[in-house]
Amino acid sequence: NQWEACARKVRQVQDLGEAVKEADLVLEAVPENLEIKKKVWKEIGAKAAPGAILATNSSSMPVSRMETAGGRPEQVLNIHFYFPMQGVNMVDIMGGSRTRPDVMEKGIAWIKSIGFVPLTVKKELLGFCFNRVWRAIKRETLYMWGNGFVDFMDVDRAWMIFTRMKEGPFALMDKVGLDVIWDIEMVYYNDSKDPKDHPPQALKDMIDRGELGVKSGKGFYTYPNPAFLSPDFFK
Structure with missing residues (x-):
């Protein structure tokens, strides 16, 4: 093939x-x-x-x-x-x-x-084209979750319903690797020094526990059978 x-x-x-x-x-x-x-x-x-x-x-x-x-x-x-x-x-x-x-x-x-x-x-830009859009999504969703405003699953549910995608931002971050997500977000923070750009401590705590996402078997979700794949996820 x-x-x-x-x-x-x-x-x-x-x-x-x-x-x-x-x-x-x-x-x-x-x-x-x-x-x-x-x-x-x-x-x-x-x-x-x-x-x-x-x-x-x-x-x-x-x-x-x-x-x-x-x-x-x-x-x-x-x-x-x-x-x-x-x-x-x-x-x-x-x-x-x-x-x-x-x-x-x-x-x-x-x-x-x-x-x-x-x-x-066309001109130099931190984050490039779509990745800068994705970065804005990461920043806001991590902020809401990390500061206790929302459950990450509700963010993913909303995203999946609204966009009709098969996974939400937190599932996508699991796929990338949460340690990689942290490093990327720190690039933005080190560039701006804006406290709002700093990823939440809750994310660092997960990384320190070895919860890195898909590659470690656990991140926001547990793999290989994450909750967002369950028929009951939207109930």
Whole structure:
């Protein structure tokens, strides 16, 4: 089938130099930590072909914050995927402070070539296009839950009824990973220093207990049979 055909094209290697030596585009997806990203970018920049484009899959950080680390600031992009395995075929794309127009064009063309819809950000913006919209949803829902105003399940019920989606914001955060959500929200807070942008302590408490979402078996919901999949969820 198509999945197996695609899987056969993927080759795993242990050495970064071997992985990037013939690549036209290198997309980094390490944790949402700027120093880690800069370290990886420096290594990629030293080993990738001179003409290769360097991109980050960061969920929030503008590529300009790491663009010089790879030694080619004119050839860098933000290329941020969402949930491609679940069929969410859209991608944020944004250039850095010195990205050449032709590099942006190549990035957009590549996104289209793999059947995805590019969401082009014309000027640098923390959070990019849809991810900034999603961030506003996270901020408000976490604030309401973390300060005891509402039950998270009611937020998800309302979202699912109103949008007719199969899961709500808290279920989506479970899917992303609550530790990842925390790191992303802290990027926004560290940028603004606005107390309203700081994620609630209740979220940190969950993370400290090892409740990270789907990957740990428990987050806001318990997996593999979360309550929002039950026919009784809306009763």
